Amino acid sequence: MAALVKCRALFQPFRSQTNVISGVCRSDSVLHAFLTKRAPHCVRLCSSDVKSGDDLIVRYLDGADSGIVVLGINRPQSKNAISKNLVTMMSEALDSLKRDNRVLTVVLCSMVPGIFCAGADLKERAKMQQSEVGPFVTKARTLITELGTLPMPTIAAIDGAALGGGLEMALACDIRVAASSAKMGLVETKLAIIPGAGGTQRLPRTVGVSVAKELIFAARVLNGDEAKSLGLVNHAVEQNKTGDAAYLRALDLAREFIPQGPIAVRMAKLAINQGIEVDLKTGLAIEEACYAQVIPTKDRLEGLQAFKEKRPPRYKGE
Secondary structure (H helix, E strand, O other): HHHHHHHHOOOOOOOOOOOOOOOOOOHHHHHHHHHHHHOOOOOOOOOHHHHHHHHOEEEEEEEEHHHEEEEEOOOEEEHOOOOOHHHHHHHHHHHHHHOOOOOOEEEEEEOOEEEEOOEEOOHHHOOOOOOHHHHHHHHHHHHHHHHOOOOOOOOEEEEOOOOOHOOOOHOOOOOOEEEEOOOOOOOHHHHOOOOOOOOOOHHHHHHHHHHHHHHHHHOOOOEEHHHHHHHOOOEEEEEOOOOOOOHHHHHHHHHHHHOOHHHHHHHHHHHHHHHHOHHHHHHHHHHHHHHHHHOOHHHHHHHHHHHHOOOOOOOEEE
């Protein structure tokens, strides 16, 4: 019954989203020009698109890529380290995204060449009072949990170093793509602390308990190919001259997702995420409850009609 309630809560009519996030750009023209010209980094925007001080750039792609949203971390002066402001901006962005049923896939990437996220902003943390550290870590953990519970598919594009909290953000995404040259690891034990934003829980669920223990105990850093061999990332791609190979692969994956029935994709994600945490019998009940939500949809009927007429379906999320 609890699973059915969760499925019903997720199944809401698609509605328009009018909230404006600082740094949002709803045109794909800049990105298209970027890709065709092969500029140094695929998600770096022109000066008119990026406001000074924006730690996070949110871009809604359009045209054939409509439904894909790119979250670009943009703190070049701090190697994209997780700061109070970044946590606030990401929390606001995620709150908007989870309520926008037009969003079909989210790609999390970096706008800074050579770095995904270096983890917590240790310079900022060094200035915190001891009483401030706990609440900040709680906010960061909550943020990453919110990333992990977004209803639509999420892809982390790791084109550079993803360390500590940076890797924890990537682990919260459904799929990870990394450049072979990328570096990633949960290195907190080097600082006499432990991963505090879900790393001790998500890494074992991804690579297995004993492997996760070895990686965390040793604070080991892996490259993209090593991460792929352990199942830490889905795809490892050779880095290109423009430093955006993982992003481009992530975008290709997102393009595979967006033609599918949006309600079905969300229900599939919910069924997998909820089912993997319980026994098989309960998991099958969760699947049944989620399946029940797609039966009355117009999209299901459209899928059958398109199959009959031998044409691509035109799903509306209804």
